[in-house]
Amino acid sequence: MTAHQHADPLPAPAVRYVWYGVLLVLGAVVGAAGSLVQAAWPPAGLLLALLASAGLFYGGLRATATQLGVGAAGGGWLVAIVLLSFGRPEGDGLFGGGLGEMVYLLGGMAVAVMCATMIRLPRPAP
Template identity: 45%
Template sequence: MAEAQPPLAARIAAYVLFLLLGFAVSVCGSFVQALWPPVGLLLALGATAATFYAGLRVTGTRLGAAMPAAGWFLALVLVIVPRPEGDTVLWTNATSLSWMFVGSILGVICATLPTRTSWFPGVPNSPR
């Protein structure tokens, strides 16, 4: 009933790829959520959830969802720090705070989902 996991080398490559993808989604999402509120926030959160869930499904491990979340948090920490000139990317408004809070919750949710189910929650695996 359990799916076969990808080979170890492929999983390690996928972990690194999803770490970088999580970093990129965080940086892009930080700008998109501020550019087109509130639609930008929904787009950024959708991309974030898709990245975390794809990491879980592609690797078949919870670490696969945790790696893009780690990259997402790392980029978020770098984006939060103000520049010496006083420039900031994330402000203390509702959309920026929602971006950080809901994105964090999505990372935790995807990292704690079951690893060996079908692609869509609630849909049973096909019999083999």
């Protein structure tokens, strides 16, 4: 390897485990916030929610230097989305089952898969 092509160093295992926990919680927060935003301001809210999800997933990849970082963020995101889609026995739910909700769900999952399968670019030399 030359000076310009060095491997992406992995953070220490303890640091990565902390990142995984933080990313799991952030995924749930971004998923819940995105579900509110995409319904409140269509169609710009949907775009904003998907961009926030993509930023979180890519940030998880860069912070941990592993695909598991994307998985932790995506797992928290998906759990929040699924729990919010169930609704309550009284009949009120956050998702109404429209096209925007399906695009948010499927689009977010597609973005998570894309981020998890990305080739990690090497960090620039200091």
